[in-house]
Amino acid sequence: MPELLIELLSEEIPARMQKRAEDDLARALKDKLAAAGIEAKAIKTFSGPRRLVAVIDDLPARTPDVSEERKGPRVGSPEKAIEGFLRGAGLASIDQAQIVEDKKGAFYVARIDRKGAATADLLRDVLPDIIRAFPWPKSMRSGESNLLWVRPLQNIACVFDGVEVVIDVDGVPSRAQSRGHRFHAPDWFAIQNFADYAKKLEAAHVMLDREARKAVIAERANALCAAKGLALVEDAGLLEEVAGLVEWPVPLLGDMDAAFLDLPADVIRLTMRTHQRYFAVRDAKTGALAPHFVTVANIEAKDGGAVIAKGNRRVLSARLNDARFFWEQDRKTPLFTDERKAKLQRIVFHQKLGSVWDKVERVKALALELCDVTGANRDWVAQAADLCKMDLVTETVQEFPELQGQIGRQLYLEQFAVLPREGGGDREATGGGVSSAGVESIAAAIEDHYRPLGPNDRVPTDKVAITLALADKLDTLVGFWVIDEKPTGSSDPFGLRRAALGFVRIVLERHLRLPLEIELFARAVNTMQTYAKYEVREIPLGRISDPEPVVRRTHATVLAFLADRLKVQLRDQGKRHDLVDAVFALGDDDLVRIVARVEALDAFLKNEDGANLLAGYRRAANILAAEDKKGKGLTDAENAAPVDSTLLQEPAEKALAAALHTATPAARAAVGKEDFAAAMKALSALRAPVDAFFDAVLVNAPEPALRRNRLKLLLDMRDALHAVADFSKIEG
Amino acid sequence: MTASAKQGSAPRCFQDVILALQTYWAEQGCAIVQPYDIEVGAGTLSPMTTLRALGPKPWRAAYVQPSRRPKDGRYGENPNRLHQHHQFQVILKPNPPDMQELYLNSLVAVGIDPLVHDIRFVEDDWENPTVGAWGLGWEVWCDGMEISQYTYFQQVGGLDARPVSGELTYGLERFCLYVFNIERVYDLPYNDPQSPYPLTYGDVFLKNEQQQSRFNFELSDADQIQRWFEDAETQAARLLQAACVLPAYDYTLKASHLFNLLDARGVVSPTERQSFIARVRDLAKGCAQAWEAGER
Known part of the structure; x- marks a missing residue:
């Protein structure tokens, strides 16, 4: 069956836009063809700096004939309605419509028969639309053309079934031709079909397939390194980008002055x-950076690349000299200076939440509150807080924002953790009165307080780092909730989901017993009030013992947000979401305990006793609910009263009462000790008595007192289980 | 690159590059105009580019533009930072379909062989908020070194630029440092090193860099410059009212340069800075609109 080949040849397309353009082109083609009744089964796309290509195999030569019936207005409807119907159905007069009778009366019906069209005609029709409406992230006009494209579009080659299809878009040339590499093979050549096209391109120094380009880059770069006992520092993102910058990749190994190391x-x-888009290179044995780099040229240079390598070396030296200048500037002063502090005071963190320095002060206050929970040294926490954002205004971090934290750590260590002095001088008391352990802790906190930056980033281990990381995230969450800047849908400009997940991960992975009580939020909001210089001040806050609505609201909503993150986290770990819900329904605010409960519950329900007890629980809950619904449930007073042992008649109900008598306090005690597995074990002793009870005992006994007592027994059983989780939320 | 590319004889000095580029672009039908005689921070700001990019009339021009950036002065002590550098500026309106090839051939004309050097077009979108202008294009790399800016103007003075102009800017000092493999700008041969009186770039410009840096950073009278700024602003606004666009634009450029002097002197607070920029932008937009209206 016929093959369609489209090549959109243009001036250099930004690397970051190429892949998405392939997807957009494939989707648009699929949709437009589908609208004409053609299913495009396999669309292959390619892209590079100068071309965007799609190939579809197996297209029919014609679009199918279509016949449809369109129901119109009732016979005798007003003129207007009839006119509208004729227009919509493409009929010239109402005589061309048929009249069909149904239960509701007589209606006009138009029968529309559309002959299929030649696929080539369809392409002439739809390709201009696709091209004109193409969703480039940024597009431009060129010369006198009206067309918006990413950069000037030079040719639209469209070949269907071996025949050129001329596409008319705002005067852009459209020939069944292409051209090869800009410098190696710039001449135009004719295109017959995809196989022919791919072959000619390859001969013309163009590697069409992005994956092939990536493979060549990786393979040759590695070979160049290996030949010198070096290894490439892998960088998937860079590889992707570089593959979008070249049509004929030629990796070259360059060197640099080792003094830069x-x-x-x-x-x-x-x-x-x-x-420069260079790959870094390391020593294959030691792993340390080596004084080399790999650049990927776009040509087979006449001289084998010597000039290119030399030129790039020069450019890199200039860049590294700049970087060195920044680094040397930064090292001239200790990390904390009044000047840097003043700069932080001028950087707006958020218009309503004050400056970055305001945030530092809030984080410090909150971090000190958290020290009891984390067990961190308060003095170290205070020092680390003052220092943690200082590097944001260093020259190096301004140049490379990714290095925030790392540069602060290095500058701090250089300043305090001096190398052992001659004559056996020690490293004690070098860090502003802090021991060497303190210096290491503070350094770790400066670097790691942003962490974890995502689900796969590492969680801080040092106690000071943990404390600061928690405070940083809690302040962010509370702050943005107080000013009502919550994430919506996929938009989360302030990274609040990341902050929440980070908070949850730290608490869980470091096993912190940090009850997310309202007092904590009251303190956070209070600090907010003290250190934010903007509107937040105007929010009235009462005393902590009498939290005002803003504290309550923030507590409830942030807690729910954290719970959501935890649920996502647990779900990603394969925990059932209903079990998570069952535990959350208890209103616990201790994340570690919540997870322990979920895990115990999960294990419990996987064994037979648990599964059966759940069945018994449901039966009991259903009966209780049914009675409540009939208005025959227990009153509050009856609820509060204990089971009357004198009214127990059947052996099975006596057995259940006895079992509850033992299991309930045992389970509660275990819950108190947070030994949820033991609590579950105690509860599983109820399984046999519960089963026996339902087999032998009639709950709805004729005597009201007996009935009430038995309902009460079921209620006790339900409550016993609720000490661990809300079993009503469990599904399946 | 087309077969018509002429390999130039390798340039030996700064002015060879200028001459080769002028000859090449003159052959492409450009008017070779002379540097604009009012201080500008970039060749783009010359009315020969900014204003001519607006309106329907075709236009092709090329020129060297000394570009003054007072803050970048380094008393002649930095190997490549200058208070005044030189841009070679080309504008083709409408941009022809083969503009990239014309550009690449200009490199060949100054002795760069694209099968020896690695030439690349790397995404770089251009924006100049002071004149409400933006465009899409690239920075052009030669062996990893940025040698030109290449832009298709989309808007100038907040107005759509139709037809679209293609603009090329060659940073001459940087370009020459690379081509001649020289580290320090003052060591560049300015004229033919074989001539009876060989001159270096330093012979021609070092004193200027030293003295202008002193002026920019130490000696300029900020109060007076502030007054001049206001005078230039008033003058420009008055001229605009009289629909006398080119003089109005001259005084807008003056105001812009005076602001740069104040900025270099370190007397502009961040808030004031925004306000200065906005004042110049309003004038520039006014000029652009008035010019465009006059071209229709």
Whole structure:
């Protein structure tokens, strides 16, 4: 069956836009063809710096004939309605419509028969629409054309079934032709079909397939390194980008002055990556950065690339000299200076939440509140808080924002953790009166207080770092909730979901017993009030013992938000969402305990006793609910009264009462000790008595007193289970 | 690149590059105009580009533009930072379909062989808020070094630029440092090193860099410059009212440069800065609109 080949040849398409353009083109083609009744089964797309290509195999030569019936207005409807119907159905007069009778009366019906069209004609029709409406992130006009495209569009090649289809879009040339590499093979050549096209392109120094380009880059770059005992520093994002910058990738190994290696390794790597799109290279044995780089040229240079490598070396030296200048500037002063502090005071964190320095002060106050829970040294926490955002105004971080935290850590360590002095001098008391352990802690906190930055990032381990990381995130969450800037849908400009997940992960992975009580939020909101310099001040706050609505609202909503993140987290770990709900329904605010409950519940329900007890629970709950519904349930007073043992008649109900008598306090005690597995075990002793009870005892006994007592027994059983989880939320 | 590319004889000095580019672009039908005689921060700001990019009339021009950036002065002590550098500026309106090839051939004309050097077009969108202008294009890399800016103007003065102009800017000092493999700008040969009186870039410009830096950072009278700014602003506004666009634009450029001087002197607070920029932008937009209206 016929094949369709489309090539949109243009001037250089930004690398970051190429892949998405392939998807957009495929989707648009699929939709437009589908609208004409053609299913495009397999659309292959390609992209590179100069071309966007789609190939569809197996298209029919014609679109199918379509016949449809369209029901119109009732016979005798007003003129207006009839006119509208004729227009919509494409009829010239009402005589062309048929009259059909149904239960509701007589109606006009138009029968529309559309002959299929040649697919080539369809393409002439729809391709201009696709091209004109193409969703480039940024597009432009060129010369006198009205067309919006990412960069000037030079040719639209469309070949269907071996025949050129001329596409008319705002005067853009449309020939069944293409051209190869800009410098190696710029001449136009004719295109017959995809196989022919791909072959000619390859001969013309164009590697059409992005994956092939990536493979060549990776393979040759690795080979170049290996030949010198080096190894490439892998970087998937960079590889993707570079594959979008070249049509004929030729990796070259360059070298640089080894003296630059005294710069922080990440500064070197990022200078290479951000400014020059070079891969960093490391020593294959030691893993340390080596004084080399790999650049990917777009040509087979006449001289084998010597000039290119030399030129790039020069450019890199200039860049690294800049980076060194920044780094040396930064190292001239200790991390904390009044000047840096003043700069932080001028950087707006959020218009309504004050400056970055305001945030530092809030984080410090909150972090000190958290020390009891985390067990961190208060002095160290206070020092780390003052220092943690200082590097944001260093030259190096301004140049490379990704290095926030890392640069602060390095500067701090350089300043305090001096190398052992000659004559056996020690490292004690070098950090502003802090021991060497303190210095390490504070350094870790400066670097790690942003962490974890996502589900896969590491969680801080140092206690000071943990404390600061929690305070930083809690302040962010509370702050944005107080000013009502919550994430909506996929939009989360302030990274609140990340902050919440980070908070949850730290608490769980570091096993922190941090009850998310209202007092904590009252303190957070209070700090907010003290240190934010803007509107927040106007929010009236009462005393902590009498929290005002803003505290209550913030507590409830932030807690719910954290709970959502926890649910997502647990679900990602394969925990059933209904079990999570069953535990959350208890209103617990201790994340560690919540997870312990979910885990115990999960294990419990997987064994037979648990599953059966759940069945018994449901039976009991159904009976209680049914009685309530009939208005024959227990009154509050009856609820409060204990089971009357004198009214127990049947052996099975006596047995259940006895079992409850033992199991309930045992389960409660275990819950008190947070030994949820033991609590579940105690409860599983109820399984046999519950089963026996339902087999032998009639709950709805004729005597009201007996009936009430038995309902009460069921209620006790339900309550016993609720000590662990709300079993009513469990599904399946 | 087309077969018509002429390999230039390798340039030996700064002015060879200028001459080769002028000759090349003159052959492409450009008017070779002379540097604009009012201080500008970039070749784009010359009315030969900014204003000519507006309106329906075709236009092709090329020129060298000394570009003054007072804040970048380094007393002649930095190897490549200058208070005044030189841009070679080309504008083609409407941009021809083969503009990229014309550009690449200009590189060949100054001795760059694209099968020896790695030439790349790397995404770089251009924006100049002061004149309400933006465009899409690239920075052009030669062996990893940025040698030109290449832009298709989309808007100028907040107005759609139709037809679209293609603009090329070659940073001449940087370009020459690279081509001649020289580290320090003052060591660049300015004229032919074989000439009886060889001159370096330093011979021509070092004193200027030293003295202008002193002026920019130490000696300029901020109060007086502030007054001049206001005078230039008033003058421009008055001229605009009289629909006398080109003089109005001259005084807008003056105001812009005077602001740059104040900024270099370190007397502009961040809030004031925004306000200064907004004042210049309003004038520039007014000029752009008045010019465009006059071209229709």
